[in-house]
Amino acid sequence: MRHIISILMENEAGALSRVAGLFSARGYNIESLSVAPTEDESLSRLTLVTRGSEEIIEQITKQLNKLVDVVKLLDLTEGPHIEREMMLIKVKAGTASQREEIKRLADIFRGNIIDVTDTTFTIELTGDVQKLDAFIETIKQTDIIETVRSGVTGISRGAKALTL
Amino acid sequence: MELTGAEIISRFLKDEGVEHLFGYPGGAVLHIYDALYQQDAVKHVLVRHEQAATHAADAYARSTGKPGVVLVTSGPGATNAVTGIATAYMDSIPLVVITGQVNSTLIGNDAFQEVDSVGITRPCVKHNFLVKDVNDLALTLKKAFYIATTGRPGPVVVDIPKDVTAERTRYVYPKKVTMRSYNPVVKGHSGQIKKAVNMMLSAKRPIIYSGGGVVQGDAAKSLTDLAHQFGFPVTNTSMGLGGFPASDNQFLGMLGMHGTYEANMSISHCDLLIAIGARFDDRVTGKIEKFAPGARIIHIDIDPASISKNVKVDVPIVGDVNAVLKVMLGQLKEAGRSPDGEALAKWWQQIEQWRAKECLKYDKSSPLVKPQNVIETLHKVTKGNAFVTSDVGQHQMWAAQYYGFDKPRRWINSGGLGTMGFGLPAAMGVQFAHPKAQVACITGEGSIQMNIQELSTCLQYNLPLKILCLNNGYLGMVRQWQEFFYEERYSHSYMESLPDFVKLAEAYGHVGMQIEKPEDVEGAIKEAFKLKDRLVFMNFLTDPKENVYPMVPAGAGLDEMILI
Numbered sequence: 004m005r006h007i008i009s010i011l012m013e014n015e016a017g018a019l020s021r022v023a024g025l026f027s028a029r030g031y032n033i034e035s036l037s038v039a040p041t042e043d044e045s046l047s048r049l050t051l052v053t054r055g056s057e058e059i060i061e062q063i064t065k066q067l068n069k070l071v072d073v074v075k076l077l078d079l080t081e082g083p084h085i086e087r088e089m090m091l092i093k094v095k096a097g098t099a100s101q102r103e104e105i106k107r108l109a110d111i112f113r114g115n116i117i118d119v120t121d122t123t124f125t126i127e128l129t130g131d132v133q134k135l136d137a138f139i140e141t142i143k144q145t146d147i148i149e150t151v152r153s154g155v156t157g158i159s160r161g162a163k164a165l166t167l
Numbered sequence: 168m169e170l171t172g173a174e175i176i177s178r179f180l181k182d183e184g185v186e187h188l189f190g191y192p193g194g195a196v197l198h199i200y201d202a203l204y205q206q207d208a209v210k211h212v213l214v215r216h217e218q219a220a221t222h223a224a225d226a227y228a229r230s231t232g233k234p235g236v237v238l239v240t241s242g243p244g245a246t247n248a249v250t251g252i253a254t255a256y257m258d259s260i261p262l263v264v265i266t267g268q269v270n271s272t273l274i275g276n277d278a279f280q281e282v283d284s285v286g287i288t289r290p291c292v293k294h295n296f297l298v299k300d301v302n303d304l305a306l307t308l309k310k311a312f313y314i315a316t317t318g319r320p321g322p323v324v325v326d327i328p329k330d331v332t333a334e335r336t337r338y339v340y341p342k343k344v345t346m347r348s349y350n351p352v353v354k355g356h357s358g359q360i361k362k363a364v365n366m367m368l369s370a371k372r373p374i375i376y377s378g379g380g381v382v383q384g385d386a387a388k389s390l391t392d393l394a395h396q397f398g399f400p401v402t403n404t405s406m407g408l409g410g411f412p413a414s415d416n417q418f419l420g421m422l423g424m425h426g427t428y429e430a431n432m433s434i435s436h437c438d439l440l441i442a443i444g445a446r447f448d449d450r451v452t453g454k455i456e457k458f459a460p461g462a463r464i465i466h467i468d469i470d471p472a473s474i475s476k477n478v479k480v481d482v483p484i485v486g487d488v489n490a491v492l493k494v495m496l497g498q499l500k501e502a503g504r505s506p507d508g509e510a511l512a513k514w515w516q517q518i519e520q521w522r523a524k525e526c527l528k529y530d531k532s533s534p535l536v537k538p539q540n541v542i543e544t545l546h547k548v549t550k551g552n553a554f555v556t557s558d559v560g561q562h563q564m565w566a567a568q569y570y571g572f573d574k575p576r577r578w579i580n581s582g583g584l585g586t587m588g589f590g591l592p593a594a595m596g597v598q599f600a601h602p603k604a605q606v607a608c609i610t611g612e613g614s615i616q617m618n619i620q621e622l623s624t625c626l627q628y629n630l631p632l633k634i635l636c637l638n639n640g641y642l643g644m645v646r647q648w649q650e651f652f653y654e655e656r657y658s659h660s661y662m663e664s665l666p667d668f669v670k671l672a673e674a675y676g677h678v679g680m681q682i683e684k685p686e687d688v689e690g691a692i693k694e695a696f697k698l699k700d701r702l703v704f705m706n707f708l709t710d711p712k713e714n715v716y717p718m719v720p721a722g723a724g725l726d727e728m729i730l731i
Contacts, residue, residue, distance in 0.1 A: 013348055017285060028290050065472035071294040071314060074348040167347070
């Protein structure tokens, strides 16, 4: 099962490597990971996506909770939640028909074209993982020059929140 | 008044009540050593290798319950300490290791004796810190002691750049520290405890399996009371020996790979397993699917992550073991019920039949010195009162099986990591903590050579250790596996050109003895202990073919033991 684990931790040097180190040392896999400080500068919010049986996920959350830098964590997938990922994708757009087609696709996916040259478009796209995957599949493979994805972030629906 | 970082460290250790500091100087810690030179509250012990400093501090902690403290320099000082840190981590021992670091301006520049100590030790510490500002120093040290000693204890490394030890700031001893991200659970959930007590009251074939958590958590008395009130059999892990008196009739001995027949069979046939301060290590469980297959399991542990990690449990109780056991005793009183006496009598009858196999018997008429006999004789001569440290291998298992520990904190061994070279420095740490006590180090000719340089430290501090080297000429446990599982291909388990240990001991300024005949064993040990102020190295030439029995082969169930 795929789980999105959201972690509040001390915004200190080395905190991220403790989390990453735990996963490699214990053989858990990380599908994606994103991290940045919160509105409270002393705290970082880290979102990671992992897969495993219920037992493994239980161990992962327990081991994460044991890390001294981890203040609090929440498995977002245990309740209703919203997940988002951002992608920047640079594609070939040399011919008029190519430019037309990509513009149309970007509109359908509610993406924004944020950089244009004679030969390329760069599109910014936000959504859940499936949406970004779907967009990549729609574009001809040979037309993709470069993609970069932020990794998943997420938040609980409703009043539920991961705060101190 | 403003103090330098180095002075703050020295003052802090005194204020924290640290009496002994095990260490080795070097460039990055020279300021700290200079501050130590100008005080006499904290006694520094100069070892001969940083690994030994960590083992000595570790055993100091194991034998007292107080944290062990280590000071080493940057680079190789820190890397040499890593084995000892990992050893303490695996056995949950409170240790604070201060490592020097190059000047903060040089960090990351591949400076002389620079290593990323925080990075290298991260996977084998409970937590670690790099102190970048002298103003954070005292509080960071306080946090280190707090984290090391609370919850599930463990080693904490504090890495301090040299320039931080030279900078000045005001020093106030931080009496207390609170951390929003670290709040270990102490009290167990009373509803869960009640559930457990009810299960125990109706159990027909129960067994208590207790580990290092009982010893380190000072819960031996509570455990003994509980076992007596319920009348349940008790088995210990290697780390848990002494947590319940070995001479008590309810004691079944150690369980696991080299556990007794009665302990392993009881585990295999019990209907209720009460795991207390133990973590279902693979050396304990054998094949996990065959471990206590018919049992419901209660697990009491301070570390939630230990629960249902290897074996799924029915009633988890997270909390300080001693606190939980006390609540259990209280609830038992309130319940006003007694355990199922009839079923227990039947269960004990079965256990006695297993016990009658006498799985620890060995050939007492052999013309060769039997290692088991050396341990039994040590017990006899010391009346079971010695602190016993061990290295790793066959001798470690024999010590665990044959010494019979009645008290906690007397059996000091590297259970989790299995670190050869642990025994001698560990014995030093114990002797510093208990200057008047009898301290024996049981070792082998392989292990002792991994830290034999510490004989020099022992002379410097007049440590009257008694070293019993069970010298069978082989790396015995390796040899045993090769005999059983590799068709007697003894690949590199035989050491040629062993030193003359008697002369070696004498060269280090100690007394050496060689014992070759069974009839000389008792006399030699007695004589050694009569030399109250001398270290005695006893080199026992033992039966080279002796094996540790019983043995559960790797991957087999506990009821599939090889018996002698």
